[in-house]
Amino acid sequence: MIDSLYIAWKYVSFYKARTATLVACVTLIAALPLALELVLEESERQLLSRAESTPLLLGARGSALDLVMNSLYFGDEVPELISMRAADDMDASGLATPIPLYVRFQARGFPIVGTTLDYFDFRDLHIAQGRQMALLGECVIGAEVAERLELKPGDTLLSSPETLFDLAGVYPLKMKVAGVLARSYTPDDLAVLLDLKTAWVVQGLVHGHEDVTRTQDDSVIIKRSDNNVIANAKLVEYTEITTENVDSFHFHGAPDDYPLTAVLALPNDERSGTILRGRYLDTAIPYQLVVPGDVIVGLLANIFRIKNVLDAVILMVGVATALALILVFALSLRLRQHEIRTVFRIGGSRLTIFRLLGAEITIIFLVSGLLCGFAMIVVDQYSAELVRRLVIG
Amino acid sequence: MHARVVFQVILWVLLFTSTLATGQGQVKVYTVNYPLQYFSQRIAGQHADAVFPAPTEGDPAFWQPSVEVISGYQQADLILLNGANYAKWVNRVSLPRRKLVDTSAGFRDRYIRVTVDATHSHGPGGEHSHAGTAFTTWLDFEQAAAQARATADAMTRKWPEWKSDFSRNLEALEADLLELDKQIQMIVAVKPDHPLMASHPVYQYLQRRYGLNLKSMMWEPDEMPDEAQWAALARALGDHPARWMIWEGEPNPQIVKRLQRMGVESVVFDPAGNRLDKGDFLSVMGQNVKHLKRAYQ
Numbered sequence: 002m003i004d005s006l007y008i009a010w011k012y013v014s015f016y017k018a019r020t021a022t023l024v025a026c027v028t029l030i031a032a033l034p035l036a037l038e039l040v041l042e043e044s045e046r047q048l049l050s051r052a053e054s055t056p057l058l059l060g061a062r063g064s065a066l067d068l069v070m071n072s073l074y075f076g077d078e079v080p081e082l083i084s085m086r087a088a089d090d091m092d093a094s095g096l097a098t099p100i101p102l103y104v105r106f107q108a109r110g111f112p113i114v115g116t117t118l119d120y121f122d123f124r125d126l127h128i129a130q131g132r133q134m135a136l137l138g139e140c141v142i143g144a145e146v147a148e149r150l151e152l153k154p155g156d157t158l159l160s161s162p163e164t165l166f167d168l169a170g171v172y173p174l175k176m177k178v179a180g181v182l183a184r185s186y187t188p189d190d191l192a193v194l195l196d197l198k199t200a201w202v203v204q205g206l207v208h209g210h211e212d213v214t215r216t217q218d219d220s221v222i223i224k225r226s227d228n229n230v231i232a233n234a235k236l237v238e239y240t241e242i243t244t245e246n247v248d249s250f251h252f253h254g255a256p257d258d259y260p261l262t263a264v265l266a267l268p269n270d271e272r273s274g275t276i277l278r279g280r281y282l283d284t285a286i287p288y289q290l291v292v293p294g295d296v297i298v299g300l301l302a303n304i305f306r307i308k309n310v311l312d313a314v315i316l317m318v319g320v321a322t323a324l325a326l327i328l329v330f331a332l333s334l335r336l337r338q339h340e341i342r343t344v345f346r347i348g349g350s351r352l353t354i355f356r357l358l359g360a361e362i363t364i365i366f367l368v369s370g371l372l373c374g375f376a377m378i379v380v381d382q383y384s385a386e387l388v389r390r391l392v393i394g
Numbered sequence: 395m396h397a398r399v400v401f402q403v404i405l406w407v408l409l410f411t412s413t414l415a416t417g418q419g420q421v422k423v424y425t426v427n428y429p430l431q432y433f434s435q436r437i438a439g440q441h442a443d444a445v446f447p448a449p450t451e452g453d454p455a456f457w458q459p460s461v462e463v464i465s466g467y468q469q470a471d472l473i474l475l476n477g478a479n480y481a482k483w484v485n486r487v488s489l490p491r492r493k494l495v496d497t498s499a500g501f502r503d504r505y506i507r508v509t510v511d512a513t514h515s516h517g518p519g520g521e522h523s524h525a526g527t528a529f530t531t532w533l534d535f536e537q538a539a540a541q542a543r544a545t546a547d548a549m550t551r552k553w554p555e556w557k558s559d560f561s562r563n564l565e566a567l568e569a570d571l572l573e574l575d576k577q578i579q580m581i582v583a584v585k586p587d588h589p590l591m592a593s594h595p596v597y598q599y600l601q602r603r604y605g606l607n608l609k610s611m612m613w614e615p616d617e618m619p620d621e622a623q624w625a626a627l628a629r630a631l632g633d634h635p636a637r638w639m640i641w642e643g644e645p646n647p648q649i650v651k652r653l654q655r656m657g658v659e660s661v662v663f664d665p666a667g668n669r670l671d672k673g674d675f676l677s678v679m680g681q682n683v684k685h686l687k688r689a690y691q
Contacts, residue, residue, distance in 0.1 A: 098492050118468060118490040135464040137486045196488040247486055248458075 009360030115200025131180030138242025
């Protein structure tokens, strides 16, 4: 057997191109369904576990999927905005604890999640380094953000402008990293979490600047009266919140009207949850209250429907590849008649020919198996990230 | 030997149960001013530890707590806010929303708007302004009772097992506050138009509730007013002939003497926003009522 393997090895290593093609075909046809299975399993794990642990989600009427993907997995698609009043109303109902969310901005490619401290308790997030955010302008970053951006408590992180050419937009905010979260293997690992008020500072709704009633620079003033001062765009807003300027930060307009992307609703009990859902059934109300688990189950059903189609395609491609392989080997037998005759002449039997061919096929499948295994390790390693990019977006 | 072991086991069990019992009373209620600390401690009794961590110097309304103090607030079981834009620092820090209770939300529509004001400074809080919303809500004792009720409601929602204790303690506190309310009403009813001066614009709710004929200056008890401020007082006394000036704290003797030369006596009505050196909220308010009575005699 060793002799056959040796001769087969010599043969396959001599015809490198042909061997490489065969190995690639076998590897691909084996790896594709396995990789797909791994990615889908990871999608299901990521999507379902988080969705099932979130009882209810309030947002603007529109795509429930966008709402859930943005609020639970911090997807790029920002749903229609609602106002802080929605959270206050829910609080006033006494039926559920609202946790407001504002997931709209990014910092160096990672989503900024504006929320309240209740979110940390709800998701069971713990600080691994540093401390909890305490002051306006501070943030807490996920373990993966800290690792990739090489950030630690005390460092700073700039928010990214919403659009590259937004010349009239607000200045990026230099946020202070107060702490790093312990790894939770959830989308929170990839998030920059900050207080809602700081998220509004990022947007420019809450801002700080020099006291216009006392400024010596008249070029920043358009109009001054006894009880009002109108400043122009030359008035520079602070881009970093420090102990010296924090007192100058102020809200413009009523905080009730400030924007949110969603409100996580934690009902007091099942009955409260049912009553609450009933209140948002009226289509005249501009909000929808969704059960994230139901939305994700619907999404997964679609994904698995697509998977079935893909499986069928892969099966057909697999059958075609197998037939092609048989053809390749059959043709190679014809091409190798000269070699086969030589084997017979030196006393080899028909069995020897089969053993040689079997050894070649074994080597090809063995190498393919190794490559496939390696590919699976790589896919498994990056499946969480792959799911975040491909499925969650 | 056996008896000793049994005795030790009983001792440990007793120690363990007493620790558990003590642990039950260790819920933390953080507040943003002294009146709320007083109210919450009286209502909670031995069940909670009411904490107000501001330094005793300065006005807590303009205080900025350190990160360590904020961390204490974050870990509290309940955080009682005064509302009426009191303690602006609350808007600049991260606190758990579900633990926050605005004790004056029930009478939000009756907040007093303060329109014109200049900034000034006193104490370690630095420069500040009273423009915006008047915030010494508890100086209207009916409102103070409403804040006490909101405190009791929040505590009952949080710890329903102690409801009866909270209700009993609230009843006693309400009775005390409404007694103060009644006393001031009776004092003012004698001379409803009696003109008074206030050293600082912090008595808006007291003025509205009891119908005081009051005008406010922008003076500090420990800072000698400059000549412009004295002149402003003289002008104000021209059309508001007050014979008494109400102070937040004991005024500087030199100010008292100069006021006396102008025919104005000084009397303290301490809003008690911060922790007190001696006495408690009720005893200080009792003193305030006595002082007010002097001003009306």
